[in-house]
Amino acid sequence: MESLKELQPALWRCNKCGACTSVCPLYRQTRDELMSARGKLSVIDALLEGHLKPGKGYEECLYNCLLCQACAAGCASGVPTTEIFLAARRELAKIKKQSIFLNSVLLGVLARPELLKLGVSALRLYRDTGLHRLCKSTGLFKLLPSSLQRAQQLLFHEPHPGTGTKHAGKTGDFRGKVAYFTGCAAMGLMPQVGKATRRLLAYNGWEAVTPRNLCCGLPHRIYGDVATACTLAKKNIDLFKDFDIIVTDCATCGAALKEYKNLLAGDEVYKERANTFSAKVRDISEFLTEQGYRPFSPLENRVSVTYHDPCHLARGQGIRKQPRQLLNAIPGVKLIEMANPENCCGGGGFFQITHPRLSAKVGSEKAKDIINTGAAMVITACPVCINQLKLSLSQEAGNNIKTFHLSEILAGLASEFN
Amino acid sequence: MTNRTVAGALSGELKQFIEPARVLDSPEARIAYSYDATTRQSLPDVVVKVKSAAEVAEILKLAGRLQVPVVPRGAGTGLSGGSIPFAGGIAMVFTEMRSIKEIDQENMVAVCEPGVVTGNLQKEVERQGLFYPPDPSSLNYCTIGGNLAENAGGPRGMKYGVTKDYVLGLEVVLPNGDIVHLGGKQIKNVTGYNFVQFFIGSEGTLGVITEATLKLLPAPPARKTMAVTFKSIDRAAETVNAILYSGVLPAILELMDQKSINYVEDYLHLGLPRHVEAMLIIEVDGMPEAVEAETSKVAMLCKKMRAEDINVAKDNPEAEQLWKARRAVSPAISRVRPTKIGEDICVPRSSIPAMVREIRRVEEQFDLPIVIFGHAGDGNLHPNILTDKRDAQEMERVEAAIEAIFEAAVKLGGTLSGEHGIGLSKKPFLPIDLSPQTIDFMRAMKKAVDPANILNPGKIFGSEL
Ligand SMILES: Cc1cc2nc3c(=O)[nH]c(=O)nc-3n(C[C@H](O)[C@H](O)[C@H](O)COP(=O)(O)OP(=O)(O)OC[C@H]3O[C@@H](n4cnc5c(N)ncnc54)[C@H](O)[C@@H]3O)c2cc1C
Ligand code: SF4
Ligand code: SF4
Numbered sequence: 001m002e003s004l005k006e007l008q009p010a011l012w013r014c015n016k017c018g019a020c021t022s023v024c025p026l027y028r029q030t031r032d033e034l035m036s037a038r039g040k041l042s043v044i045d046a047l048l049e050g051h052l053k054p055g056k057g058y059e060e061c062l063y064n065c066l067l068c069q070a071c072a073a074g075c076a077s078g079v080p081t082t083e084i085f086l087a088a089r090r091e092l093a094k095i096k097k098q099s100i101f102l103n104s105v106l107l108g109v110l111a112r113p114e115l116l117k118l119g120v121s122a123l124r125l126y127r128d129t130g131l132h133r134l135c136k137s138t139g140l141f142k143l144l145p146s147s148l149q150r151a152q153q154l155l156f157h158e159p160h161p162g163t164g165t166k167h168a169g170k171t172g173d174f175r176g177k178v179a180y181f182t183g184c185a186a187m188g189l190m191p192q193v194g195k196a197t198r199r200l201l202a203y204n205g206w207e208a209v210t211p212r213n214l215c216c217g218l219p220h221r222i223y224g225d226v227a228t229a230c231t232l233a234k235k236n237i238d239l240f241k242d243f244d245i246i247v248t249d250c251a252t253c254g255a256a257l258k259e260y261k262n263l264l265a266g267d268e269v270y271k272e273r274a275n276t277f278s279a280k281v282r283d284i285s286e287f288l289t290e291q292g293y294r295p296f297s298p299l300e301n302r303v304s305v306t307y308h309d310p311c312h313l314a315r316g317q318g319i320r321k322q323p324r325q326l327l328n329a330i331p332g333v334k335l336i337e338m339a340n341p342e343n344c345c346g347g348g349g350f351f352q353i354t355h356p357r358l359s360a361k362v363g364s365e366k367a368k369d370i371i372n373t374g375a376a377m378v379i380t381a382c383p384v385c386i387n388q389l390k391l392s393l394s395q396e397a398g399n400n401i402k403t404f405h406l407s408e409i410l411a412g413l414a415s416e417f418n
Numbered sequence: 419m420t421n422r423t424v425a426g427a428l429s430g431e432l433k434q435f436i437e438p439a440r441v442l443d444s445p446e447a448r449i450a451y452s453y454d455a456t457t458r459q460s461l462p463d464v465v466v467k468v469k470s471a472a473e474v475a476e477i478l479k480l481a482g483r484l485q486v487p488v489v490p491r492g493a494g495t496g497l498s499g500g501s502i503p504f505a506g507g508i509a510m511v512f513t514e515m516r517s518i519k520e521i522d523q524e525n526m527v528a529v530c531e532p533g534v535v536t537g538n539l540q541k542e543v544e545r546q547g548l549f550y551p552p553d554p555s556s557l558n559y560c561t562i563g564g565n566l567a568e569n570a571g572g573p574r575g576m577k578y579g580v581t582k583d584y585v586l587g588l589e590v591v592l593p594n595g596d597i598v599h600l601g602g603k604q605i606k607n608v609t610g611y612n613f614v615q616f617f618i619g620s621e622g623t624l625g626v627i628t629e630a631t632l633k634l635l636p637a638p639p640a641r642k643t644m645a646v647t648f649k650s651i652d653r654a655a656e657t658v659n660a661i662l663y664s665g666v667l668p669a670i671l672e673l674m675d676q677k678s679i680n681y682v683e684d685y686l687h688l689g690l691p692r693h694v695e696a697m698l699i700i701e702v703d704g705m706p707e708a709v710e711a712e713t714s715k716v717a718m719l720c721k722k723m724r725a726e727d728i729n730v731a732k733d734n735p736e737a738e739q740l741w742k743a744r745r746a747v748s749p750a751i752s753r754v755r756p757t758k759i760g761e762d763i764c765v766p767r768s769s770i771p772a773m774v775r776e777i778r779r780v781e782e783q784f785d786l787p788i789v790i791f792g793h794a795g796d797g798n799l800h801p802n803i804l805t806d807k808r809d810a811q812e813m814e815r816v817e818a819a820i821e822a823i824f825e826a827a828v829k830l831g832g833t834l835s836g837e838h839g840i841g842l843s844k845k846p847f848l849p850i851d852l853s854p855q856t857i858d859f860m861r862a863m864k865k866a867v868d869p870a871n872i873l874n875p876g877k878i879f880g881s882e883l
Contacts, residue, residue: 012756012808016455018495022535022559031467031513032450033494039450042459046449057446076749 532563
């Protein structure tokens, strides 16, 4: 993985044209240069040139970012903005004593008890990575409100819900075995999504096996903790080595798993294995459209839906057509495109917790685009987006739009859970 | 840069009458407002996001008292360094003054604040069946204020003119803090001097624009696009003249030279012919019947001029496909070498082939790849030198090549800049184009409105007045 210094020539390709300001959801809300890629890149460049110290302002600048990749996609000069931002976070983490993750996420949850559920799933991530002990030893949990303390107790004692789960529902003629990667969100925040995906696989003749996987490591990467991200990646690679296909229903996990090959490119032992692993990963929509699918049963009532492209699916994995193809294949579904379906919803991992006000502003822009379609449902393909869309829609007056994962509507489970 | 004690006092004083959240002086914020699209950089002492003409007036008075420069800034997409606070001072940012105050359908005018993004204004007026034609390629992110101050143009310039042709009235804050109103909603107005135009293209050196009344047109209901290739660039230029002479006035006549075509082909693999010397993208607009007739006429003319290939788009998606090549020029060439330096000369239309030959000569003489594209209809060419700004020796050659290009342009009856302005980048070359008397006259005007040289000092001319 390239160091920030090594990435500097790529940074210099930025000719400050400003195009990225118009696609940055945060710039659009704040019109603050520091939020845009152009601003961040110049701040990072100043740091590299020794004109700036990595203080609070610098950290804020790096973390005022959804890592939505819209700037990278919109940059005519091909500046690898996301890569540069991640490298900057990684190197900042090295010089900081405290975990930025701990600080920002925990303090964010403390400030916003209504985000408890998401906070819990954030904490869950660290269950297997040493954070648990760290929290205990620093006494940080003592600071938490009692509800959260209860939650964290549950969190650390609850059995892994993915283990050995057998799907329910109709099963198609057996076509083969696939591994299902259980994302943290599907594990705790919305188990119904995982259930829907497994049912969908079964309906199409695939036996879904759910090894007890670890976190995909993306949260660690975005908070600059690459060492942990690599450890997790290696463990997951070993765990899934006997499978030919690894299906996921979380856009974020999918993007992270497909990235293992880059994450471990410098690791002599794991380089090849990571390549093989990443090549096996499929988003559920990608998998079904590649392998073919049985006709979906018609919906009882016709319904109009709109589709939100998760950043990590559209820009992260280039998957845009597949979910739409599947939605259009459900008899009774009418797909209405919203304006700018690829605009970030503002969820951005834990951005919702760490930057509640900004996140809500971005969310509101998205919610308005959704409402303007007149659709009854919004479908997406990432649990983080679902959480954010639900929250954002609930905050806009005069709508009763339901939010579902693609798997839920495909598995005929959309009505069951709302 | 202003001395730090003054700078500290400055922030403090500004915060007396402006919400502290809009007065930024952190090191990070100062960095983020230190550049424009020239990539030159110079830190302001403080950044202020203004919200009204009254605030602007107060700031100018304060700056006058403290003798610190004030540099207006729109979106910082300028290509001549106009918004760079190269002597420090206050970066006065207009992105918060972004309301479209009125779209008057009956009189076909729009009244807006300077921070409105050009593309947003266009979308809003289009919703009412109206049309604001100036179309700089940066329209999705540059501001009306920046467009007025640079007199921005775009591909549609040839039929529809440039920003200056759409300004009916202005509210301007003068360097001494006085607020003046010039022109208005009237199409005809000879009451007093025509000072509206005095401020258009003034690059933020004469006054601060806080409101503009802009002329709108009815939106043309139909348009049609075609791409035509030519074996020789002379043929392409002759064809442009033949089209205009035939009585058709296309909305757009864009030119790409062989190098641009090849770099785009390397980048996107669109199947463009690599051997042709020029490609024209032609767009006609107007009433549907007229558009059909004019398209056939242009296609016929191109055939008569022995064009290599004539490709008329049947519908919008096909037109988009044709535009793809032209839009890809910038991205394609920025991948070739680390730095591209885009110039902006404008020559009489008939001199385009001669100018292209001159640029080829410069290219050879200084051994630097130069790509040419631009607006064939109005002679505004963008020769782009592909280089590496970290290579000091090569940059010396680049400077010399730029000067040679300017000299050639002026000799052919042209000018240094068609639409990007002089700012910092072209200021050393001003005497190539303007006589000493002309420059003196301009300086005298600047001195008359800004005797203390507070407003954007050191742009266009040297720092001293
Ligand atoms: C990719 C790209 C493509 C471009 N294409 C074109 C093109 O096709 N045609 C073209 O003409 N230009 C083009 N430009 C140049 C640039 O976009 C224009 O000059 C634009 O008008 C600048 O607007 P801005 O809001 O970014 O102004 P800034 O760069 O912020 O400022 C430009 C000048 O305006 C002054 N200014 C800004 N606001 C005010 C105000 N309210 N009052 C007084 N002075 C003010 C500033 O002091 C400065 O001198 C392009 C630039 C880029 C990066
Ligand atoms: S779009 Fe790319 S080149 Fe332009 S300012 Fe943004 S990062 Fe820089
Ligand atoms: S990744 Fe998204 S939020 Fe971050 S700078 Fe780029 S466009 Fe803005």
